[in-house]
Amino acid sequence: MKELVALSLSIERDCDDYVTYHMVRLKELGTGRAEIGELLVLTLIVGGSTMIPWLVRTAAFQEELEHDWDDPQTDQHVGGEGAVIEGQVGRVGP
Numbered sequence: 001m002k003e004l005v006a007l008s009l010s011i012e013r014d015c016d017d018y019v020t021y022h023m024v025r026l027k028e029l030g031t032g033r034a035e036i037g038e039l040l041v042l043t044l045i046v047g048g049s050t051m052i053p054w055l056v057r058t059a060a061f062q063e064e065l066e067h068d069w070d071d072p073q074t075d076q077h078v079g080g081e082g083a084v085i086e087g088q089v090g091r092v093g094p
Helices: 002-012 016-028 033-047 049-068
Strands: none
Touching: 002 016, 002 033, 002 049, 016 049, 033 049
16 A cells, blocks of 8 residues: 555656666556555546646556566566566666
């Protein structure tokens, strides 16, 4: 629950590093697509249309994270832009 709130606040504050961090943490905790989807909708309602670019990037990163979570080439999990989750995490923003 706290990670979901933290993700929403990170989106609201336009903080791409924290959005990435909390998305990775939510994936590690096993948070489902539906829960994150509900959070994105609520963030849009509260934040208004100025949130749309951030919500689109966050949703795209979620897709990338789900697709690349288990890299068959290595024994490591990978995040956005191929960065290793155990080390430096990739960025959500431009």
